Amino acid sequence: MARRSEHKRSELTTMAIKAAERIVANDGLEQMSARRIAKEIGYAPGTLYNLFEDLDELALRVNARTLDALLRAFEEVPPCDTPRDALHALADSYLSFTSDNRRLWDALLTFRRNKPAPPPQWYLAHLGKLVGHVAEILTRFRPTLSEAERAYRARLIWASIHGISSVANAGSVARSLVTPVDRMVHDLVDIHCNSLEGR
Amino acid sequence: MARRSEHKRSELTTMAIKAAERIVANDGLEQMSARRIAKEIGYAPGTLYNLFEDLDELALRVNARTLDALLRAFEEVPPCDTPRDALHALADSYLSFTSDNRRLWDALLTFRRNKPAPPPQWYLAHLGKLVGHVAEILTRFRPTLSEAERAYRARLIWASIHGISSVANAGSVARSLVTPVDRMVHDLVDIHCNSLEGR
DNA sequence: ATACGAATTGAACAACGTTCAATATCAAGG
């Protein structure tokens, strides 16, 4: 049976992605199975393989939407008077996003391709934008900093905060070591700011 | 067939753990399957369930050995003149351990119990010792710091470095953002030291 | 109306963790 009239291919694709996203958000990445997605959109499992290469690709698409949402949250952070406040605002936005979307964020952190492959370029582009928000603030701290140094510094800040938050969010080893997360991130941002302000 | 004469239960247990460790170290956690472990030790899959509750328990035992090894590496770090050097030495030891034992460390970071359960107490004890090494150095930076504050500060340092290194080591999202890891960790340690030294 | 291409299906395959009745072996008691 071919029901090409009910939905066009593109519709079907987004239906599948949204169903997968719903499953991940509610029950976690490990519950996102081909059969369950298929059931939720009313198609057979095999159909998914006409839309996507893998389940991996589908998971990547879900993660892409999550990254997009975080990026949108960043763009809605109101401007601040001081760069220090701006960094704190960004970090707060980050933290509240990851706690509001715990399972989706967890999926982003824990997802692994089955066959090792380099991350898609749009993935890296998204990350670049995220770090770009930090880098932009750095120009206010130190306008004379070279482009490369600013980018590096932004990555350093981003990675250290992302690291703490990921350890806290993941159900992994060291969760108990990063409590309270909020204060730890706040203090870490302060330390970075102090370091940027000259000394 | 019951071959109780060939190996006693405890021997069999360590045989299984070591086989599992070998598999993880060579081919990664995802290759550690009951059937493969059983084949490597020359027993049937079912036997493993006489020794361990789950495969999860077996994975935990493997991770325990990895944590032990890291702890031993920490204890072999030679003493340093300044606390700053001591922190750097600790961080270097951490980094070289995680890169020398990439897959084992990765297993530690990515492992998830199937049925959610609180981490065993010895797990937390191990982590406590790791952070204890940092805390000890902090007394040299600021002898007057209260016990609680010192512990918190140690966790902050440890978690931020662990975070960066885990993001770098994991095949996850943000790997490209944490290059070069060595320099990032070094700089981060320096920033923490600066912050501790007063400013 | 017919034929062709493509979408869809669902059964099938291999692999996984886990269970459990059946079996083989050991240790002890008569």
Added chain:
DNA sequence: CCTTGATATTGAACGTTGTTCAATTCGTAT
């Protein structure tokens, strides 16, 4: 030495999983 009871071990089986693919069905163009 044989019997008995307890326990270790097995391997087939179950229910999952991702993925494939021949068969089927539909839309569209001729």
